[in-house]
Amino acid sequence: DAKTTQPPSMDCAEGRAANLPCNHSTISGNEYVYWYRQIHSQGPQYIIHGLKNNETNEMASLIITEDRKSSTLILPHATLRDTAVYYCTLTGRSYQKVTFGTGTKLQVIP
Amino acid sequence: SAVISQKPSRDICQRGTSLTIQCQVDSQVTMMFWYRQQPGQSLTLIATANQGSEATYESGFVIDKFPISRPNLTFSTLTVSNMSPEDSSIYLCSVETGQGGEKLFFGSGTQLSVL
Numbered sequence: 266d267a268k269t270t271q272p273p274s275m276d277c278a279e280g281r282a283a284n285l286p287c288n289h290s291t292i293s294g295n296e297y298v299y300w301y302r303q304i305h306s307q308g309p310q311y312i313i314h315g316l317k318n319n320e321t322n323e324m325a326s327l328i329i330t331e332d333r334k335s336s337t338l339i340l341p342h343a344t345l346r347d348t349a350v351y352y353c354t355l356t357g358r359s360y361q362k363v364t365f366g367t368g369t370k371l372q373v374i375p
Numbered sequence: 376s377a378v379i380s381q382k383p384s385r386d387i388c389q390r391g392t393s394l395t396i397q398c399q400v401d402s403q404v405t406m407m408f409w410y411r412q413q414p415g416q417s418l419t420l421i422a423t424a425n426q427g428s429e430a431t432y433e434s435g436f437v438i439d440k441f442p443i444s445r446p447n448l449t450f451s452t453l454t455v456s457n458m459s460p461e462d463s464s465i466y467l468c469s470v471e472t473g474q475g476g477e478k479l480f481f482g483s484g485t486q487l488s489v490l
Contacts (some may be wrong), residue, residue, distance in 0.1 A: 299478060308379075308467055308481030309418070352417070356477045362408065362433075363479055365418040 268292070269353045274370040277347075283340040285369050287353030290334040296357050298329060300338045302349040303368070309352065312338065343373045377402055381468050381482030388458055388489050395454045396485045398468030403448035408469040408479070409441070418467065424451050458489045 270288045277283040289298065297316050301309040313320055313327045315336070320327045326339040340347055352368040378401040388394050398407065409421040421441055422430040430443040444452045455462050468482040 297477065301479070306484075306486075308381075308469075308483050309479070311478040311480070314478060361477070362420055362423055364420065365410075367417050 268355050268364065269366045271351070271353055271366060271369045273367060274372070276372050276374055277340075277343045279345060279373050279375050280342055283338075283343040283347065283371055283373070285338040285340075285351050285353075285371065286335065287338070288335050289353070289355055292333050292355055293357070296355040298327065298333075298336045299354045299356050299363070300325070300327065301352045301354065301365075302347075303352065304346075304349045309365075312351075314356075343371075345373050345375065347371065348373045377404060377470050377472050377480040379468055379470060379480055379482035381485055383485055384483060385486040386488070388487065390459055390489060392458055393454055393456045394458065394487060395452050396466055396468070398451045398453070398482055400449045400470050402472070404470040404472055405448070406471045407445060407451045408471070409443065409451075409453045410467040410469060412465040412467060412484070414464070421453070421466075455487065458487075460489045463487055463489045 297314050299314040300312040303309040313322050313325050315327045315329050329336045350368040350370050352365050354363050380399045382397045407424045410418040411421050412418050420433050421436045422432045424430045424443050424445040426445050426448050442454045465484045465486050467484045469479045
């Protein structure tokens with residue numbers, strides 16, 4: 266069973282920030298939070314990951330709560346090309362299998 | 376990073392036949408994973424393939440139906456055997472490079488339709 270829960274869908278106006286929440290209340294101490302997205306008909310693409318500190322890269326920011334039971338992926342200025350399904354996953358040390366939940370379908374609206 | 380080439384990109388097959396999907400990686404990787412994505416659904420892990428050992432299958436998936444080969448550190452195949460329409464899905468190959476970040480890289484997938 267997936268260890269994360271996400272809202273099934275969200276809309277965001279183009280140019281605005283998209284905030285995608287993820288609940289992972291049973292996360293263990295050595296598990297990282299990873300985010301991927303899947304644009305229609307393509308393989309999933311890595312976005313960002315973190316352990317307990319907030320992280321930022323060229324694609325997005327990741328905010329993890331202090332108790333690590335939830336996180337938020339932030340796309341600061343959503344574009345139409347960000348329309349995709351976004352998956353939040355938990356991963357421990359290297360070479361562990363990754364289970365995907367149902368994800369959030371983000372629709373960016375012009 | 377890792378670049379993954381997956382073939383075929385799509386196929387239409389007849390019931391009862393088998394299809395072998397190939398996954399080629401541009402670098403040596405320890406772990407390769409095969410996922411299935413049924414229409415409108417999330418990704419479901421089929422099996423984990425390590426070089427030189429038998430693949431490890433997830434609950435609900437068996438070797439007779441989904442035999443996997445992993446002859447070296449850059450290549451793997453997944454065969455979908457004795458296909459039925461219920462096998463119509465996207466099949467995805469994935470690797471973890473294990474180079475300080477445990478992120479997964481995915482191939483572009485094989486869209487399989489079984490008539």
